[in-house]
Amino acid sequence: MRRFFFLQNSPVDCFAKPKELTELETGRSQFVRAGVQRVQPFVHGYRECNTPVQVKGGSLAQLSGVSPLSTGYYLTQKAARNQLRCPSPLSGKSKRKGGTHVKLTRHNGRAGKNGVYNPKHNDRSFDIANSEHIDEERAKQNLYWDCYNGFCNFKNPDKENELSATFEDVEQLFYRQRYRDFVTGQNERNVKNRHPERNKETGDLLKSKKTCPEETVYQIGTLDNHVPPELLIEIVTEFMEIVNERFGSHVHILNWALHLDESTPHIHERHVFDCENQYGEIAPQQEKALEALGFELPEPEKPVGRKNNRKMTFDSACRVLLFDVAKKHGLQLEEEPEYGGRAYLEKQDYILFKQKEQLAAQEQKLEELTMKIEDVEALVDEVADIAYDKAVEVVADTVKLETHKEDIKLVEQSKAWVLSPERKASKKEVEYAVKRLDGVIARITNAMKSTIQKIQTTLMKPEVKKAGTEQIKKKAKSSIIEQLSRKKKEMAEREVSRTIPAKSKKQDMEL
Template identity: 50%
Template sequence: MKGTRHNGRSGKNGVYNPLHNDRRFNPEHSEHIDNERVRQNIYWDCYQGYTTMEDKGKENNFSFEQIELAFYEEHYGNYVMKQNERHVKARHPDRCKEVEDVWKNKKTCPEESIYQLGTIDEHASVETLILVFDEFKKEFDERFGSNVHIIDWSLHMDEATPHIHERHVFDATNRYGEIEPKQETALEELGFELPDPEKKRSKTNNRKVAFDSACRTMFLNICKRHGLELDEEPSYGGRKYLEKQDYIRMKQKEEIADQQETILMQIDKVNENRLELAKQSRYVRANEEIIQSQEEKIKQQDTEFANNSDRIFKQGDLIEEQKNQLEKLTLEIDDIESLLQDVSDVAYEKAVEEVTNEVMIKTRQDDIQLIEGTKNWIDQPQRKASEKEKNYAKNRLDGVIKKIMKAMTAVQTVKDSLLQPKTKVKVVNEIKEKARPSIMSRLAEKKKELAEREANKKNDLKKSWNRDDR
């Protein structure tokens, strides 16, 4: 009887897919598979433990493909992320990969081993095969488990000869302290040397050859302990060196598996989506927090923009009101000539100087100061209005200042006219006999009226600013 343990990672159609191993396709169309015995198959993986066909279709039952992707994400996700950061830093973003790319790469994908005791004509019982493999797996984990990890295996009872498909991955710690899938370094850490240390490493002189030899010896020794007499002469060539009938059937299975890779049951899609969501959860949570923060900032900016827009338009209305008030003030200045008709010779020059200076001072010190204050308020950094809105408001304010200056010029013109000798003599002669006692009271009333008007205007502006700041 022959005991076989053959290894492989890929064939002419690419890396081996675990889809065939856990029967994630419809076996009714496979001639080499006895559909009545599919339910006798046994499956195991490092997350779910033992399962059977009865467990398939359940909500939380995951395929070998999903299990392996989850294993790679858990163990090598950090390495992939850090390696991508190094690629970006070195200006080679084209070299960045996803974890799934590492899982599908023929150098870093899981290696598959097939265990079989006998041939289609003569083989050990399935109970013996299970006992031998279970003992082999325990010893394998004890000796090599630090760097070689068995992810899943399946016992196939539905084909001509009972056999087991087992998939494992090699990993080691790189110079950055990260765990990455790397076969040669893993075997070096386990202490394996080249079969011929005097020669260079090659396809036939490498640590993997020494490792496979050790595994084969361990497998045959366990078989002997169970009373099996096996042909110990090794055969090479991987799964293609099974007996002829099994090899033909294996090739058929490979072709069917390749054809069925894109066809999955609906429950598998649901489970795959669940696993993908779990894998991306840390990224999703972080992105959700960033998005939420950005949405809050946008809402806050929209609110501030609306408030600033209202504030600008209110200021525009206030500027219009100031403009009207200034125009009224200009008209009131023209009325001073009628007031001066009541002034006597002694009070004439003082009245002209007092009234015109009062108007000019009020105009210069209060109006211009208030308008300049408004311009400074608009330019403050905390104002969220756009530059267009700010410039519009400031241009309107500059126009008001020009009108004030124009009014000041008009006042000066009035003053100069009133101080002309001819005008003075004529007016004084006309008012000498007027009621001289009323002059001071009229001037006082006019000054009081102007002061109250300016005070009210200043208070209105301050109240408007206070409301806008709140």
């Protein structure tokens, strides 16, 4: 186990017991190259002596004046190969023209189902023996950097050359130093407004989704098709320097870790956005910080929201910068954006993200279907109204026809009886009876006209019509639902009979 050191003006005891992290031993959360001309970032190797060295053009050169926060490995090439030995399918061909295209991903997140992300996962400050997805032996090759201590190697509690402080300690100290005034001022305002129960400590900022550090995971390639870890480090750290140079006034990189002990080499990096608030205090606030940096909303005419915020613009800009750096190193990349959410911390979150994508498509489909259903319902309302009117006419006509026929039939029978030869009445009496029966038929006809009018008037009353229409709509909708259910079932059965179960894909990034 060797401690990774950064260049310093004075010799360093490589195996001296690290001091406890205190507020007197703080640095700046910036990447600085003071006193030397910028060189290829993160040249790889390590040193085992008190003389700082740099690999440049294959030879060793002594350097001095580099800040402890310099983002470079000034180490020997032979040791670099040992330290970062991780076979890559793309070794030797990733820079060749016409070579394999690889996927470059940059995923952001702050919290999962168990709350805000814990930096202990990144610096391995937990018992990795209980983690099946972590290779204990390869974990010794992991590299760590934080804004106070610079570079360190694998934390081993049994060795004296362990990390000076965990990432968790570093973040707590950074927040305590940088946001103490903000927390104190806010607590005073809470008391003044008679809400002391709202008072917080700086540590509480690390537990809130809105103010905790954001975590980003960088990966180039997949389990079976990835770049060598040294190339990953070169690209990502060069990108970090660009981010720091351009946005470092409001975006502070706190720590990062290169993981070689999982399936695919990747880097976890944590940073915080902040800017001055209306009271002149520096506070962690992402949207205001990005606004101060000049980032616009994707849709300036619309209000800030989950789908319209400056972080989206910032991430797009970072993606362009990162791809430019990777291309400068000769990589051929898959240009389509890849959004994997938080697969690097919680597999379940990755699954949920994919489900959200499917849900979004389903919601769009649902919206279209809802509009169609609304159209159908409007049609049912209209049809029910018309159907009721027609039903009233049909009912009235039917009542008229059937009742008229029955009554006329009775009168005609009486008329036939009067006119039958068996009757002994005089001709005058018969004619009188027939005339009277014809009058009855006429009165029946007139009475039916009046009755039909009364029936129609009653059935067309608003309260009667409404009840009748609802009955018609209920029947119509039931019929439509039955038809849809039957069609849906038929389609599902057809799809099942046609579908071949797809072979499940193995996750590229294990935890």
